[in-house]
Every structure is written in C-alpha cells, then in structure tokens.
Amino acid sequence: MSDSLFADASKRLERAMKYISISEDALEYLKYPKSSLIVSIPVRMDNGALRIFPGYRVRYDDTRGPGKGGVRYHPNVSLDEVTSLAFWMTFKCAVLDLPFGGAKGGVTVNPKELSKLELERLTRGYIEAIADFIGPDIDIPAPDVYTNPMVMGWMMDQYNIIKRSLNPAVVTGKPITLGGSVGRNTATGTGAYFTIETLMRKFDRQPHETTVAVQGFGNAGAVVAELLAKTGYKVVAVSDSKGGIYAKKGLDIPSIRHYKESNKGIQAIYCEDSVCNIVEHEIISNEELLALEVDLLIPAALENQITAANVKDIKAKYIFEVANGPISADADADLEARGIYVVPDILVNAGGVTVSYFEWVQNRSGLYWSVEEVNQRLQQKMIKETEKIWQLAEEFDIPMRTAAYVHGLNRLGEALSAKGTRDYYVNG
Structure with a gap:
C-alpha cells in the first residue's frame, strides 16, 4: 500500500501537521x-x-x-x-x-x-x-x-x-x-479562473505578459483557457488525450473549442478557416506540453502527470492544479526548491463542488437562481478562501498546498472534536 495513490495523497498531511493543533482522535478518524x-x-x-x-x-x-x-x-x-x-x-x-x-x-x-x-x-x-x-x-x-x-x-x-x-x-x-443549476457545467473552470486571477495580481503579473499552457482540454481545461484568453493571457498550448498544439504567438481558444466540440479532437488541425485565422502551430505531445517554457502551467487532465520521473523538465513559473492530484507528492519538493509556485487542486478546482452545493440547495428549496447570481456567489467563495489560504502561506512561510491542508484540517478538526475527544472523556 506504500506505493499506492492514496498513500501518496496522504503524505501531504504530514507537513501540515506542524502548523496546527488538532486532537489525536481527529487524526485517527482521518486515517481511514x-x-x-x-x-x-x-x-x-x-x-x-x-x-x-x-x-x-x-x-x-x-x-x-x-x-x-x-x-x-x-x-x-x-x-x-x-x-x-x-x-x-x-x-x-x-x-x-x-x-x-x-x-x-x-x-x-x-x-x-x-x-x-x-x-x-x-x-x-x-x-x-x-x-x-x-x-x-x-x-x-x-x-x-x-x-x-x-x-x-x-x-x-x-x-x-x-x-x-x-x-x-x-x-x-x-x-x-x-433540476440542474445554471453555471454548473462550467463551474470548475470558472472557479479556477477566479483563483488564478486573484493570485496573479498578488504576483504583479499582467495578463498580456503571461503565457499559459493547458494540459487537458476537457470541460474544465477548455473553460479556464477561454476565460484566461478573453482576459488577455496568451494561451500558447492546449492538449487533450490524443495530443496537443502549440503556437508561440498564441492560440484562438474559442475556435479550438468549436473545432473540438464538432470533431472530438484538437490534434489533427488547428481550427477551421471559417471560424478563425490560421496561425503557424506545432503538434506536440502531452509530455512536451508539460515541459514548455511558459509562465503559467495548468494540468487539467488526470492525476500523476508530474512525477519524480519528469519534474526536472518543468519550466513554468506557476502551476495551478485544475485536475485532481496532477502532481505526485515526491515531485513537490523539487518544484519548491526551484521556486516554482504550486497552487493545489483542493482549492483551484473546487468551483465544481461549490456550484454542486448551490444546485443541492436550489433542489431542496425549490428556488432557482440566475447564472449571474450563481457566478457571483462562486466568485465570492473562491476569492474568500483563496485569500485565507494565501494569508496562512504568508504567515507560516509555507507553500500554498500546505496552507490549504492547514486550512482544511482546522475546520475538520473542529468538527470532529465537537463529537467529543480523549481530553473531554479523560479530563472532563
């Protein structure tokens, strides 16, 4: 079990434990x-x-x-x-x-x-x-x-x-x-965009000066790529399970989305003459996309895309995890040592579950919201928690991933302790 994905995921808690006070009972609960x-x-x-x-x-x-x-x-x-x-x-x-x-x-x-x-x-x-x-x-x-x-x-x-x-x-x-909620289908990508925008401002990064590569052009990756492109970021590479494309001058993301939705792929052609201007581009693999020299890398496909085997190839300055677990625990230290800033999945891709919560609330109340109201509530949630995690990272001088686990563990610990802990039963 030591080499399992779950064991790898659990390693992220060890570092966070140094920065919180949590009962032994709560930790025992969270082991299984x-x-x-x-x-x-x-x-x-x-x-x-x-x-x-x-x-x-x-x-x-x-x-x-x-x-x-x-x-x-x-x-x-x-x-x-x-x-x-x-x-x-x-x-x-x-x-x-x-x-x-x-x-x-x-x-x-x-x-x-x-x-x-x-x-x-x-x-x-x-x-x-x-x-x-x-x-x-x-x-x-x-x-x-x-x-x-x-x-x-x-x-x-x-x-x-x-x-x-x-x-x-x-x-x-x-x-x-x-009974679905408007905004749910795009929520993961939209939530990621709000987090990226919030943190890029803190790094004094201007959109038009920031290059972006997105691995995984499914629902989440395509949405965040298009939102970033509309804001002025230069999205230079995208890929799906079959491969990807790269253009140093930047890609026309809306046209690529149109082509992929119509033809179920993006590798064979950049886009159609009728919907965009053809630019010079290269066909690349997913592995090559991860190794591009870009400012912002967004893994939005599957887990374990960046591991000890390829972490040395990563050249991006910032990584935002839109996929679940795209970076293995053994790659974290290398990225941190080289000053590559990683923002974790448990924050970045939480827009999907947040709007799922909104949908659940609407189903139970029978009162349904407009897409503007859904996105406004999502924006407030994402920015609020991003700011809190940023503050924890600054306070303890720790990576954003560790700060996010500290933030989550504090809330989980409080809830688990409210059921009664060893101290309560032993010391009254």
Missing part, C-alpha cells in the same frame, strides 16, 4: 475512509453479449455533512484511486467551507467503446448497485471524468424509480430541465 463499496455491474451489450464492469463508491468522511463527490468512467478506475479522490474531496469541501464530507465513485470502463444505449444501461446498473449507499442526506454523486449532465440525469431517474419518489437533490450536475 468511513465506508467503501465495491460492486459488479452486469450490462447486456448491443450484440447480446454480457459484460461485467467493476464499480466503486467511497465515502471518506461525513462529519461536516453528506458525502459529496463525482463519478468517473475510465479504464484506470480502481478502489485506490476512488479512495484517494474521496480523501481529496473531504479536504476540498472543508477548504471551501461547504456543509459536505468527501466521497467519490467510479466504474472501470472505457466509455468511448460503448454505444449510448450501453452507456445508459451501465449507468442505471451502477445506481441499482449503490442506491442504498447514496441519497440527498447521505452521499450525493456528481459528474467527473467522462460523465456529463446526461449521465447524471440517468442516475437521478434510476434512483427515483428505485425509491418510487422524486429526489432531484440525489445527484448534482444534472440537465437544467431536470
């Missing part, structure tokens, strides 16, 4: 997930064959409220990965002061190999298997890698069929017409 579920999902394929897919749901901690976390469909999904993601979600919700604990789910599958009907059967089968493990007051799933509003709509519908009642708050990230 509260509950883990492994299921087998039988799916009848279009050709009549039967396939079994492994599925998982982990609720790491629910001291501060119901579990909250996405469901990902990916070939590499495992219990270790889902446990790590649930662990990160626990701290993410605490960092943003949301009334949730941390949870995560997933299915080991390559969704690109399934038809839409097979994907629906898989999704409904997953909910059949975990229906007693989730609920609006227990654990609330949301979108993640290769899951989207349509998938979340199937999940909600299947849960309602099983429970014979209407429960829109059982999942978030649903289609608007099924």
Whole structure:
C-alpha cells in the first residue's frame, strides 16, 4: 500500500501537521475512509453479449455533512484511486467551507467503446448497485471524468424509480430541465479562473505578459483557457488525450473549442478557416506540453502527470492544479526548491463542488437562481478562501498546498472534536 495513490495523497498531511493543533482522535478518524463499496455491474451489450464492469463508491468522511463527490468512467478506475479522490474531496469541501464530507465513485470502463444505449444501461446498473449507499442526506454523486449532465440525469431517474419518489437533490450536475443549476457545467473552470486571477495580481503579473499552457482540454481545461484568453493571457498550448498544439504567438481558444466540440479532437488541425485565422502551430505531445517554457502551467487532465520521473523538465513559473492530484507528492519538493509556485487542486478546482452545493440547495428549496447570481456567489467563495489560504502561506512561510491542508484540517478538526475527544472523556 506504500506505493499506492492514496498513500501518496496522504503524505501531504504530514507537513501540515506542524502548523496546527488538532486532537489525536481527529487524526485517527482521518486515517481511514468511513465506508467503501465495491460492486459488479452486469450490462447486456448491443450484440447480446454480457459484460461485467467493476464499480466503486467511497465515502471518506461525513462529519461536516453528506458525502459529496463525482463519478468517473475510465479504464484506470480502481478502489485506490476512488479512495484517494474521496480523501481529496473531504479536504476540498472543508477548504471551501461547504456543509459536505468527501466521497467519490467510479466504474472501470472505457466509455468511448460503448454505444449510448450501453452507456445508459451501465449507468442505471451502477445506481441499482449503490442506491442504498447514496441519497440527498447521505452521499450525493456528481459528474467527473467522462460523465456529463446526461449521465447524471440517468442516475437521478434510476434512483427515483428505485425509491418510487422524486429526489432531484440525489445527484448534482444534472440537465437544467431536470433540476440542474445554471453555471454548473462550467463551474470548475470558472472557479479556477477566479483563483488564478486573484493570485496573479498578488504576483504583479499582467495578463498580456503571461503565457499559459493547458494540459487537458476537457470541460474544465477548455473553460479556464477561454476565460484566461478573453482576459488577455496568451494561451500558447492546449492538449487533450490524443495530443496537443502549440503556437508561440498564441492560440484562438474559442475556435479550438468549436473545432473540438464538432470533431472530438484538437490534434489533427488547428481550427477551421471559417471560424478563425490560421496561425503557424506545432503538434506536440502531452509530455512536451508539460515541459514548455511558459509562465503559467495548468494540468487539467488526470492525476500523476508530474512525477519524480519528469519534474526536472518543468519550466513554468506557476502551476495551478485544475485536475485532481496532477502532481505526485515526491515531485513537490523539487518544484519548491526551484521556486516554482504550486497552487493545489483542493482549492483551484473546487468551483465544481461549490456550484454542486448551490444546485443541492436550489433542489431542496425549490428556488432557482440566475447564472449571474450563481457566478457571483462562486466568485465570492473562491476569492474568500483563496485569500485565507494565501494569508496562512504568508504567515507560516509555507507553500500554498500546505496552507490549504492547514486550512482544511482546522475546520475538520473542529468538527470532529465537537463529537467529543480523549481530553473531554479523560479530563472532563
């Protein structure tokens, strides 16, 4: 277990422990997930064959409220990965002061190999298997890698069929017409943008003088890339799972988004003549993108993209983790030693769970907000917690990652201690 993703994720707590006072009871609680579920999902394929897919749901901690976390469909999904993601979600919700604990789910599958009907059967089968493990007051799933509003709509519908009642708050990230919140689909990228803008001002960085590379041009990466480009940042490289493109003069991000949405890729061509001006560009790999000499690097794909094996190649001045766990713990020290400023995932990508919280509140109240109100509330949340973590980093002279864990641990420790600790029972 020592070389597992979860063990790697847990290392981040060790440094934070030096800067907080937290009960031994609270630390003991946080060593282990509260509950883990492994299921087998039988799916009848279009050709009549039967396939079994492994599925998982982990609720790491629910001291501060119901579990909250996405469901990902990916070939590499495992219990270790889902446990790590649930662990990160626990701290993410605490960092943003949301009334949730941390949870995560997933299915080991390559969704690109399934038809839409097979994907629906898989999704409904997953909910059949975990229906007693989730609920609006227990654990609330949301979108993640290769899951989207349509998938979340199937999940909600299947849960309602099983429970014979209407429960829109059982999942978030649903289609608007099924009770979803406006602004949820772009929330992760938008929240990341608010954090980046807040901190870049503190570094006296002017947008037009700042070059950006974004690894992962999915929902979150594409949104933050476009928002930065509109503000004047020079986005010079983007990539998806098939590869990427680089143009020293900068890329036309809206046109690339249009092309990717129409053609499901960005590697083969820069964009269409009808929607943008062609500029000279290079086709690059994801590994080459990470090693570009840019000011701002945004890993927005999967975990463990920057490790001890390639950390020496990193030349960016600032890294903002839009993906979950894109930098392994053993790479942190090298980046810090070279003065590369890293802003952690548990802050940067928390916009998604924040607007999921807004959606949950709207579902339960029956009162729905405008996109302007959603984005305004999101901006206030992201800036407020970014400022608090920045202040902790300055006060203790520690990296932003450590400061974020200190911030989250303080809130988790207070909640766990409120249940009663050793000192309470021994000393009265």
